[in-house]
Amino acid sequence: MRGPLCRVMPMRAQRVVLRVASQREVAAVARMQADAALTEHRLIPDIASHRHDIPNGRRYWRRALRGSRQRLFIAVRGSEVVGAIGVDLIVARHRMAPVRRRIYLHSLYVVPHARRFRLAQGLTRLALDWGRGRGATQARLEMAAPNRSARALYESLGFRAREMMFARPL
Numbered sequence: 001m002r003g004p005l006c007r008v009m010p011m012r013a014q015r016v017v018l019r020v021a022s023q024r025e026v027a028a029v030a031r032m033q034a035d036a037a038l039t040e041h042r043l044i045p046d047i048a049s050h051r052h053d054i055p056n057g058r059r060y061w062r063r064a065l066r067g068s069r070q071r072l073f074i075a076v077r078g079s080e081v082v083g084a085i086g087v088d089l090i091v092a093r094h095r096m097a098p099v100r101r102r103i104y105l106h107s108l109y110v111v112p113h114a115r116r117f118r119l120a121q122g123l124t125r126l127a128l129d130w131g132r133g134r135g136a137t138q139a140r141l142e143m144a145a146p147n148r149s150a151r152a153l154y155e156s157l158g159f160r161a162r163e164m165m166f167a168r169p170l
């Protein structure tokens with residue numbers, strides 16, 4: 001199975017399918033996002049909360065999946081969702097905006113036992129392909145500054161740091 005928005009990748013002796021998520025997978029993704037929130041909290045505790053509202057996460061993704069400007073891609077091994085990435089299409093209202101259509105990547109997470117099999121790379125590439133197919137000419141994302149694995153991943157895909165957000169307690 002291989003198409004513009006679907007890929008199969010090897011993981012040990014098994015196959016992992018990367019594809020668009022359906023409503024059926026929303027609950028699993030919302031649970032994974034709780035782990036993602038905890039990871040981010042450990043990296044930047046003063047910015048990111050350790051708590052994640054799972055029911056609210058489910059509602060968010062259910063709504064997002066119905067729209068045409070958001071997609072959720074997942075990596076599935078057997079019946080287990082082992083990774084996910086969300087992507088939003090942002091269309092500038094201002095006609096003179098330097099970039100009229102861009103995508104915003106978010107919610108990338110791969111479960112610990114499925115890491116270093118290039119699943120995050122594959123998921124991110126699918127999200128980029130989806131954006132290109134919708135006329136986007138730029139991709140953006142935000143990440144916690146100390147997250148070295150995420151930084152290495154994004155740089156391996158051609159992303160470069162363009163802005164910085166500074167913070168301090170008051």
Ligand SMILES: CC(C)(COP(=O)(O)OP(=O)(O)OC[C@H]1O[C@@H](n2cnc3c(N)ncnc32)[C@H](O)[C@@H]1OP(=O)(O)O)[C@@H](O)C(=O)NCCC(=O)NCCS
Nearest residue numbers: 108109110115116117118119120121143149150152153156
């Ligand atoms: C960051 C994360 C998504 C990477 O997922 P992954 O599937 O293991 O990443 P991949 O296997 O696709 O890695 C691709 C490349 O990214 C880099 N990379 C990924 N994890 C790395 C790590 N722990 N240390 C160093 N480089 C790493 C490497 O360059 C790697 O290529 P290589 O295997 O040829 O060296 C995963 O560790 C994760 O879910 N972390 C917690 C959540 C998170 O940080 N999300 C990102 C929020 S911005």
